[in-house]
Structures are given as structure tokens and as C-alpha cells.
Amino acid sequence: MSELSEPRPVNHKFLTPGVIVLLILAANGLIWVFLRFILGIGAVTNLNNEFPWGIWIGIDVAAGVALAAGGFTTSALAHIFHREHFHDIVRPALLTAMLGYTFVALGVFIDLGRYYSIWHMFIYWNGNSVLFEVGVCVLTYVTVLYIEFIPIVTERFVGRVDLPGLWARFNRALDKVLRFLDRNINRAMFFFIIAGVVLSCLHQSSLGTLMMIAGQKIHPLWQSPISPLLFLISAISVGFPMVIMESIISHRSFGLKDEMDVLSSLARFIGPLLGVYLAFKMGDMVIRETFVYLTEFTLESVLWIIEVLIGVIIPLRMFLWDKVLQSKPLIFAASLMVIFGVFLNRFNVFIVAYTPSYMTTKYWPSIGEISVTLGFIAIEVLLYRIFVMIFPVIAQPMRRPQVKTKYAIRGIIR
Amino acid sequence: MGKQSRRDFLKTSGLIGAGLSGLSSKKAHSGVKKIIADDRMGVLVDTTLCIGCRRCEYACKGAHDIDPGRIEQYDDRSVFKEMRRPQYNAYTVVNEYTDPENPDNPSNVKVQCMHCDHPACLSACIVGAFSKEENGAVIWDEGKCIGCRYCMIACPFQIPQFEYHKALEPEIRKCDLCWESRTKDGGVPACVEICPMEALVYGKRYELLQLAHERIEKNPERYLDHVYGENEVGGTSWLYLAAQDFTKLDFPQLSDEPAPGASEKLQHAIFSYFIPPASLFALLGGIMWINRKQNTTEEE
Numbered sequence: 001m002s003e004l005s006e007p008r009p010v011n012h013k014f015l016t017p018g019v020i021v022l023l024i025l026a027a028n029g030l031i032w033v034f035l036r037f038i039l040g041i042g043a044v045t046n047l048n049n050e051f052p053w054g055i056w057i058g059i060d061v062a063a064g065v066a067l068a069a070g071g072f073t074t075s076a077l078a079h080i081f082h083r084e085h086f087h088d089i090v091r092p093a094l095l096t097a098m099l100g101y102t103f104v105a106l107g108v109f110i111d112l113g114r115y116y117s118i119w120h121m122f123i124y125w126n127g128n129s130v131l132f133e134v135g136v137c138v139l140t141y142v143t144v145l146y147i148e149f150i151p152i153v154t155e156r157f158v159g160r161v162d163l164p165g166l167w168a169r170f171n172r173a174l175d176k177v178l179r180f181l182d183r184n185i186n187r188a189m190f191f192f193i194i195a196g197v198v199l200s201c202l203h204q205s206s207l208g209t210l211m212m213i214a215g216q217k218i219h220p221l222w223q224s225p226i227s228p229l230l231f232l233i234s235a236i237s238v239g240f241p242m243v244i245m246e247s248i249i250s251h252r253s254f255g256l257k258d259e260m261d262v263l264s265s266l267a268r269f270i271g272p273l274l275g276v277y278l279a280f281k282m283g284d285m286v287i288r289e290t291f292v293y294l295t296e297f298t299l300e301s302v303l304w305i306i307e308v309l310i311g312v313i314i315p316l317r318m319f320l321w322d323k324v325l326q327s328k329p330l331i332f333a334a335s336l337m338v339i340f341g342v343f344l345n346r347f348n349v350f351i352v353a354y355t356p357s358y359m360t361t362k363y364w365p366s367i368g369e370i371s372v373t374l375g376f377i378a379i380e381v382l383l384y385r386i387f388v389m390i391f392p393v394i395a396q397p398m399r400r401p402q403v404k405t406k407y408a409i410r411g412i413i414r
Numbered sequence: 415m416g417k418q419s420r421r422d423f424l425k426t427s428g429l430i431g432a433g434l435s436g437l438s439s440k441k442a443h444s445g446v447k448k449i450i451a452d453d454r455m456g457v458l459v460d461t462t463l464c465i466g467c468r469r470c471e472y473a474c475k476g477a478h479d480i481d482p483g484r485i486e487q488y489d490d491r492s493v494f495k496e497m498r499r500p501q502y503n504a505y506t507v508v509n510e511y512t513d514p515e516n517p518d519n520p521s522n523v524k525v526q527c528m529h530c531d532h533p534a535c536l537s538a539c540i541v542g543a544f545s546k547e548e549n550g551a552v553i554w555d556e557g558k559c560i561g562c563r564y565c566m567i568a569c570p571f572q573i574p575q576f577e578y579h580k581a582l583e584p585e586i587r588k589c590d591l592c593w594e595s596r597t598k599d600g601g602v603p604a605c606v607e608i609c610p611m612e613a614l615v616y617g618k619r620y621e622l623l624q625l626a627h628e629r630i631e632k633n634p635e636r637y638l639d640h641v642y643g644e645n646e647v648g649g650t651s652w653l654y655l656a657a658q659d660f661t662k663l664d665f666p667q668l669s670d671e672p673a674p675g676a677s678e679k680l681q682h683a684i685f686s687y688f689i690p691p692a693s694l695f696a697l698l699g700g701i702m703w704i705n706r707k708q709n710t711t712e713e714e
Binding site: 037038039040042045047049050052076079080081111112113114115117118120121125126130131132135190193194197198201205206211212214215225228354358 | 446497501537538541543558560561562563567571572575576578579580666668673674677682694695698701705706708
């Protein structure tokens with residue numbers, strides 16, 4: 001259990017066949033980002049006046065924010081509810097959230113027509129705008145996530161700053177900064193931890209309010225007055241499955257022993273959370289009588305059924321089953337289903353459900369849009385790999401349990 | 415450690431409170447201009463009088479620094495074969511609809527920004543780049559816009575048009591009721607001025623509504639008893655009279671609720687004086703404190 005493990009940089013070779021594929025995807029994505037800045041949004045995307053938002057908003061931003069929810073749910077569990085048992089998974093979840101939100105912000109940035117004016121949102125406030133609230137919350141939360149990551153940096157580099165070549169002259173100054181941060185940041189950390197959870201609740205729910213203003217352009221199956229609540233609950237529900245999925249994949253990729261004991265106890269929360277989500281989703285359907293749309297055979301009705309059946313009902317049943325909780329393949333499959341369900345839900349709300357008032361052509365993402373979205377995901381995975389090889393993020397069995405220096409053990413054994 | 419952090423906790427909580435209240439008072443002064451004057455102006459469009467000469471399209475371009483081309487080009491009636499929509503270089507277009515019951519008398523519908531009384535674009539805009547002016551015009555401020563295109567998502571009439579072909583300084587373009595060049599100083603919009611059939615009437619909105627209902631009363635067989643824009647999405651500055659059902663003329667069927675709908679109310683409920691977020695913060699802080707206390711007593 002966690003007493004016998006400590007987060008340490010992973011020692012593994014960087015290049016594998018999978019990494020090479022990711023590098024190619026990343027390079028391709030960056031080429032298209034470059035083209036977008038040179039040629040404009042119209043040349044690279046299939047966006048037009050009928051469909052102003054495409055997959056850069058629907059997937060990179062809306063789904064990206066939801067799937068980065070593991071950060072605030074695990075930090076709430078471990079720090080606010082003080083479940084020491086889960087400390088091993090906090091750092092990987094924090095890193096995922098940090099990278100995830102960074103790329104959400106970048107996704108918004110490249111989608112903005114006047115990206116160089118993004119700072120306007122800090123001086124021209126529109127308190128009525130849902131987007132304003134989402135934007136401010138997301139940017140503040142990114143900052144909070146970086147602050148929460150600082151202790152991991154100090155733990156790794158205090159007393160070990162060794163910059164190459166000419167930079168070496170800054171070694172001492174940098175070390176001083178790190179030591180200062182290390183001494184002082186923990187005292188304020190509780191503030192940032194709570195702020196992170198509050199900010200997450202705010203913008204996760206506000207993402208659900210975002211498309212309400214589109215009124216009758218959004219299909220009734222998703223145009224719900226409790227949409228913000230559904231977004232919040234589904235974001236909370238998808239947090240732990242993301243952590244489980246990442247833990248299993250990264251441990252396998254690095255050839256480490258899995259963390260099944262922590263993961264199974266984490267998975268116990270998912271069933272009830274999905275149950276609450278399903279109850280609200282179904283209650284909303286019954287009250288607004290939107291089930292009539294399910295009798296029609298349309299793209300919307302089919303995708304709604306897939307979203308709820310594969311994304312909620314089946315994994316809900318699986319997570320309430322002890323056999324699933326103990327089995328690595330089954331817990332992995334069930335987690336993937338929840339992730340798929342929430343991903344599809346965001347995709348549905350932002351892309352599928354949207355029908356312009358005057359539609360002449362259907363929207364389908366262009367090669368450029370798909371390339372950038374895949375490229376961003378690839379860069380995120382690569383950065384995760386690089387970060388866990390540099391910083392003490394992933395918990396591994398202790399090599400020398402008798403050593404008790406402050407920096408090696410702090411945060412695990414109190 | 416426990417004692418130390420508890421004191422820090424209280425100290426920092428105080429700071430948060432101060433910070434949040436500062437934030438909320440700033441928010442109350444957000445500078446979005448939305449004037450709904452009693453004597454705001456409007457335009458009444460009589461689709462039964464319009465002959466589809468498209469002189470308004472020509473005049474509109476001239477008034478907005480867009481090359482209008484030669485005026486004879488606008489006599490080409492083949493453009494009516496397909497429904498057209500406003501573009502970044504055409505703030506208004508006319509579409510023709512033939513009435514199956516009355517094939518000799520087609521309806522011609524001029525399309526442009528409706529200048530809503532409660533504009534969804536204005537409510538949605540992240541930086542408040544839209545404003546509703548004294549005379550009813552809804553205008554866009556290039557100096558604020560960041561090009562997020564949320565106004566286009568919000569608009570029920572699909573009016574704001576984005577310059578997708580531009581890599582730098584793309585604009586959101588739409589009819590501004592000739593605010594900048596004419597109506598700000600009491601002038602008449604270019605399209606109204608040029609209209610040879612008097613199918614367009616510019617005047618105070620309440621007077622136009624009276625006029626519209628008078629016309630319907632005098633010619634009940636000519637008009638449908640419905641002034642489009644009187645109540646749709648809470649009222650618009652542009653009002654339409656028609657001989658046939660508005661949905662057949664490609665007008666969206668909308669409720670009388672203002673277009674921003676529940677989203678504004680919901681937003682204000684979540685953020686009313688920052689009380690809900692602040693209480694959530696306090697609640698979580700309380701849970702954290704209690705759990706930490708239990709933890710330290712267990713260890714001691």
C-alpha cells in the first residue's frame with residue numbers, strides 16, 4: 001500500500017514505437033496550427049457562417065475540460081476529505097489536469113479569430129456572458145493547477161539545480177527561488193486546493209449553460225434547463241475513470257506493477273455517481289417528455305441512445321459488480337465506456353445537437369481540424385511521458401524505505 | 415503543524431473573502447450598453463409591396479464601403495432561384511417566394527439584422543463588443559471583439575457573419591442600421607432611402623406597429639394578421655408584414671421570450687454577489703478543516 005511507495009521519476013527509455021506514432025501525429029498537428037495562423041480559420045477548417053464552432057470547441061475544449069476533471073475530483077478526495085489511501089493517484093491526476101487544461105486554453109486560442117486580443121476578456125467584462133465566466137474560470141484554474149504542481153518541482157530540484165553551459169550561473173539564484181517556494185507554498189496550499197475545486201465546479205457546470213443561448217438550434221434531447229447540473233455531475237463521474245484508465249495505461253507502458261488496490265477502491269465511487277447522473281438525465285427526459293424524439297430514427301436519437309446506454313447504463317451496472325472492481329481488464333473497459341460516454345455527450349451537445357436556423361450544408365470536420373485535434377492529444381500524451389520521467393509523479397515501490405529525508409517522503413508519510 | 419496551519423487558514427480565508435467581494439463589485443460595473451428607449455426607431459417591411467428590385471442591396475453596400483458594382487447587375491432575377499443569406503460583403507439580401515395560391519404575386523423578403531430589443535449576441539459576447547444604441551441599432555465594436563464567434567451561436571436569425579478568409583483582423587459583419595454613417599445623426603438607413611416602392615418605412619417603432627396593424631385592418635384579405643417582430647424574441651426593431659405564413663417565407667418560428675432565454679438568469683443565480691461560490695468555498699474549507707483536525711488527533 002501507499003506506505004511502501006513513493007513518487008519517483010520513472011526510469012524508462014523514451015522512444016518506443018508508440019511514441020514515434022505520437023511524434024508524427026504531433027508534428028502533423030503543429031503544421032496545421034502553423035497553416036491556421038498563416039492562412040486563417042477559413043482555409044484550414046470547414047467552419048462557416050452556419051457552423052461557427054466545430055471540433056476545436058466541441059472536442060478540444062468541451063470534452064477536454066470534462067476529461068480533465070480527474071484533477072479536481074481526486075484532489076477533493078485526497079486533500080479535502082483526507083483519504084490518505086488515495087495519495088498515490090493525486091499527482092498523476094494533477095499532471096493530467098494541468099496538461100489537459102493547458103491544451104484547452106490553447107484550443108480556444110487557435111479557434112479565436114482575433115487570438116492576439118484574448119487579453120480583452122480581462123478588461124472588457126460582460127457579466128451576462130456564460131463564455132466570459134467559463135473563460136475566466138478556466139484561465140484561473142490553469143494558474144491554480146500550475147501552483148499546485150510547484151511542490152513537485154521543488155521536491156525534485158531543490159539542491160539539485162544543474163543548468164547546462166552558460167545557464168549555470170543562474171543555478172544558485174534558481175535554487176534560492178525553489179527553496180523559498182518550498183518553505184512557503186505549503187502554508188497557502190489549502191487555499192489553492194479548495195479554489196481549484198470551486199473553480200472546477202463553476203466552469204464545469206457553466207459549460208452546460210453555454211449552448212442554452214442557442215435556443216431552438218439545439219436539439220431538444222440536449223437542450224435542457226438542468227444542463228449545467230448534468231454537465232457537473234457527469235464531469236465528477238468521469239474524473240475517476242480517467243484516473244483509472246491513465247494509471248493502467250502508464251503503468252503498463254512503463255512496465256510498473258499496477259495499483260489495483262487503490263484503483264478498485266476508487267472505482268467504488270463511480271457506480272453511485274453514474275447512478276445520480278442517470279437519475280437526473282432520465283428525470284429530465286420524463287419531465288420535458290423528450291422521449292418522443294427517441295421514437296424517430298435520426299442521427300440525434302441514435303447517438304443519444306449510444307451515449308446513455310454505452311456511456312452510462314452498462315458501466316453503471318459494471319461498477320456495482322464486485323467482480324469488475326477486482327479485475328483489471330474489466331475495470332479498464334468500464335472506465336473507457338464512461339470516458340467515451342462523457343466525450344460523446346459533449347460532442348453531441350456542441351456539434352450533433354446544433355442545427356443552424358438556415359442550413360445549406362452539413363458540417364464535417366476538415367483534415368486540418370482533425371489533424372490539430374489529434375496533434376494536441378498526441379502532444380499531451382508525450383508531455384505526460386516526459387513529465388513523469390523528469391518529476392516525481394508516479395508512485396513506485398520504495399527502494400530504500402529506511403531513508404527519511406524531507407524531500408523524498410514528504411506528502412506520503414506524515 | 416496543526417495549529418500553525420489552522421491560523422494560516424483563517425488568515426487566508428479572510429483574504430479570499432475580501433478578494434471575492436472586490437471582484438463582485440467590479441462585475442456590477444461591466445460596461446455593456448443596452449438602451450431600450452421608448453421612442454426607439456425601427457423599419458417596417460411590407461413583403462407584399464416589395465418587387466425584388468434589390469436596390470436596397472446596392473445602396474447598403476455603398477453605405478458600408480463595399481464595392482457595389484454596377485446598378486444594372488441588380489436587375490438579374492436569376493439570383494432568386496436559390497435562397498441567399500447575408501454575407502460578410504452583403505449585409506442585406508432579398509429572397510423571392512412564390513405563393514402557390516397566388517402565383518402572379520410573389521412575396522419578396524429582405525433579410526438583414528433584426529436589431530432585437532433583447533439581443534442574444536449582446537448577451538453572449540464574452541467582451542461585450544455589442545451594444546444596443548438609443549435608436550435601437552445593435553452595433554459591433556471592432557476594438558473589443560476577440561473573434562470567438564459565440565454571437566453567431568447565439569443569434570436565432572443567423573445574422574452575424576465572420577470573415578473566415580482573413581488570417582488577421584477578421585471582422586464580425588452585419589447590418590448596423592447605418593448607425594455609423596447615417597442614423598446616429600438622425601438620418602435614414604440607406605436601404606430605406608433608396609426603396610422605390612416604399613416597401614420599407616423607417617420610423618418610431620411604436621408608430622410603425624400602429625401603421626402595420628392599420629394596414630392589416632384595412633386589407634384583411636391582403637395580409638396575414640401577424641406582425642413578425644412585434645413579439646418574437648421579445649420584440650425586434652425590424653417588423654414584417656406578409657401575405658402568407660411566415661414559416662413559408664423562411665422566418666424562424668420563435669417564442670416571445672427574449673432570445674438570451676434562461677441562460678442569463680441562470681448565470682446570475684450562480685453568481686449572485688458571489689454568494690454561491692463563496693459558500694461552496696467555505697463549505698469545502700470546513701470539511702477540510704474538520705478532516706485535518708481528526709487526522710492530527712489520531713496521529714497524536
